[in-house]
Amino acid sequence: MLGPARFGSSATAPADRLADGDGAGLRFRPPPAVVLLVPVVVSLLVQVPGTIGLSWWQRVPPWAAVTSILLAAASALALLAARRWPGPTVAVVAGLTLVDLFVPPVGGPPPIALVFAIIGAVVRGARVWALVSVGIAWIIAVVGPELAAGLFGAASPVGAVEWHPARIALATVGLAVCFAIGEGMRARLRGAQERRTQLAARRRAAEQEERTRIARELHDVLAHSLSQIAVQSGVGLHLFDREPERAREALANIRALSATGLDEVRGVLAFLRGDELASPDTAPLTPQPQLAQLPGLVAGRSGLGLTVALDDRLTGDLPPSAVQTTAYRIAQEALTNVVRHSAASHATVTVQHEAAELVVTIADDGAGFPASAPERGGLRGMRERAELAGGRLTVDSGARGTSVIARLPWTGTP
Structure with missing residues (x-):
């Protein structure tokens, strides 16, 4: 039967080489809890202390400062639901960020929570949620103050807010960059998943090929041995009474054939168990026929x-x-x-x-x-x-x- 080198080179070794050559299988992947909590912690550390500092610096009313701090904390904590509900999460964060734009202090810290929410939604397949939510918030932020001032005059609920064109352009570019980063990460993750799928398929194909090869070898050994035994037993029965010496010879051939066949089958089964690596003498492998x-x-x-x-x-x-x-x-x-x-x-x-x-x-x-x-x-x-x-x-x-x-x-x- 096939020896260890030949069997191993066709199934086990290629699978090992594929695993070693696939970079996706060797990269460090942080635990899911870390991936979920890091955006929340970063958003809290950037938005909440920044809002507190600006509120104190600009001497905003206490109600406005407390409201802005709560909005900043709420938008960061909303990211805890990003894994299970990425679409609603980006909608909530966009809404909280929009309200915070019209609450003093003016020019607060960057909305890091919105950045994480957009990227997470795109990566997790909630692209439409992110586009619709951010698009509506952007339109309201740009045209909302002027529309409210035209409808309510001095009694406008959002007050007199005017956006500099440069700030609008910078915010628009920033949002576009967030979407681009999300698309890039999604494409990278999809490529890694495809590589893992292909690797698994190649491993299954190699294993199936090896099983087919082993089954073919067993079939050849058993079919050869059993058919020979059938022929020799027929000869023995046919000559048992007339030529007992030839019948005896047929029985001796049956004994030799059965022993050879068992040795060859044991060789294949020993390789499957790995016995030949531990104790080669207990399961001899029959050399390849020539x-x-x-x-x-x-x-x-x-x-x-x-x-x-x-x-x-x-x-x-x-x-x-x-x-x-x-x-x-x-x-x-x-x-x-x-x-x-x-x-x-x-x-x-x-x-x-x-x-x-x-x-x-x-x-x-x-x-x-x-x-x-x-x-x-x-x-x-x-x-x-x-x-x-x-x-x-x-x-x-x-x-x-x-x-x-x-x-x-x-x-x-x-």
């Missing part, structure tokens, strides 16, 4: 009316080990299908080097199967093996038999 083992495979498939021959045209020239393993497994599965499904009397395994490809052909004279028949699991597994090795597999089946042709790159995949 083309040199094809004669034994072919010889073991003959019996009960089926004759299998090997036509080796490689003249000693062999491809890399991984390509040999793929070719062996395809030949093994194809011969298993011949034994189980074809009812053939003769089969031939041909291996040759054509151009830059290793060509493995398994042909039999069995009944074949219709082209419209669904592809059996064995054929699908062989096709997947060939494609993973960078090659292709074709099946030609008819009334005169079936030919399975695998073309694999001689040098293997990069």
Whole structure:
């Protein structure tokens, strides 16, 4: 079966490399409570002491000073609801900030709470709430005093407030910058989330590929061993009375096949448990089969009316080990299908080097199967093996038999 290096390089290592290479997974993320409380504390520290100082400096009436301080504190404390209700929060903060504009002292501290509320609303997806709330507050702040003065005259409830054009322009630019910062942070967070999603998808794909590879190896081992055991047991039963020595030989083959199959299955299961890292001697791993083992495979498939021959045209020239393993497994599965499904009397395994490809052909004279028949699991597994090795597999089946042709790159995949 596949050893630890080969298994680990295909599943575990890529996932680790992806995790190490993804910066979003290594950045420090403060606790949610800190993210929620920092804007509240900063807003309180900027707005409340600043309002107290300006009220004392400008000698505003006590009622006005208390009202302005309460408005500043309320707008900061309203940010506590920003995570659960970002839209209503920015609306409340915008309204409190608007009222505070018309309450002495004049030219109070910057509305830091409104800045945090706008950015938080945009980041959390409440963009419409922020645009509507801030837009209405801006319009009321700019045209409200003149409109109230025209309607109420000297009895206007907002008093005589005049905004300098430069201050209006500066406030408008500041609000636009807040929205831009929020959009930038939202785009950055969305990109980080997409990267995490892609990383998780790649990890799942790697894990699924590894599970498929393990399942394919187990299928090959079990199908090969069990089909051989079935053949040998049939031979033993057929010759038990007439040729007891050959029946004894068949039983010995069954014993050897079962032991080999168990060793290979234990190798795969030991890797899944990680036992080979702790105690290699308790779960030996079977080496990867190579083309040199094809004669034994072919010889073991003959019996009960089926004759299998090997036509080796490689003249000693062999491809890399991984390509040999793929070719062996395809030949093994194809011969298993011949034994189980074809009812053939003769089969031939041909291996040759054509151009830059290793060509493995398994042909039999069995009944074949219709082209419209669904592809059996064995054929699908062989096709997947060939494609993973960078090659292709074709099946030609008819009334005169079936030919399975695998073309694999001689040098293997990069």
